[in-house]
Amino acid sequence: MAESLAPAVAPDYIYKIVPPExxxxxxxxxxxxxxxxxxxxxxxxxxxxxxxxxxRFFLRADFxxxxxxxLSYPGLAPQIRWEAARGNSGNYPVDTSRIFPHVYGDLExxxxxGTIRINWDDAQNQWSFPTGWEHEVLAF
Numbered sequence: 001m002a003e004s005l006a007p008a009v010a011p012d013y014i015y016k017i018v019p020p021e022x023x024x025x026x027x028x029x030x031x032x033x034x035x036x037x038x039x040x041x042x043x044x045x046x047x048x049x050x051x052x053x054x055x056r057f058f059l060r061a062d063f064x065x066x067x068x069x070x071l072s073y074p075g076l077a078p079q080i081r082w083e084a085a086r087g088n089s090g091n092y093p094v095d096t097s098r099i100f101p102h103v104y105g106d107l108e109x110x111x112x113x114g115t116i117r118i119n120w121d122d123a124q125n126q127w128s129f130p131t132g133w134e135h136e137v138l139a140f
Contacts, residue, residue, distance in 0.1 A: 005082040042103040
């Protein structure tokens with residue numbers, strides 16, 4: 001049996017980074033991004049992974065701001081596989097920052113507890129994640 005990559009302590013929340021124009025609160029299921037469709041699952045992140053993922057994959061030139069969906073982990077847990085980031089060729093890193101939650105199947109928005117708006121920091125030339133950003137939730 002394959003070794004489980006799930007964290008020893010499950011998080012309360014996981015996060016999905018979305019371009020603002022792709023998110024509609026009237027949807028029951030989050031539409032797949034092009035990358036998600038290609039890979040066959042929704043790419044999600046832990047709170048610790050969101051800043052790096054945002055700055056690596058979401059270019060400032062493409063977006064005025066980003067939305068981070070805050071998702072309740074317990075309801076999604078049956079659909080989640082914790083998997084190593086691409087490029088690891090099955091050699092799982094010791095560094096848990098490279099193990100990401102992926103949702104297989106529909107990501108129902110009933111698991112979304114709110115959204116978080118992230119703005120660009122021109123001085124730092126990156127998306128701004130002040131301490132406690134994950135608690136600045138807007139009503140869903």
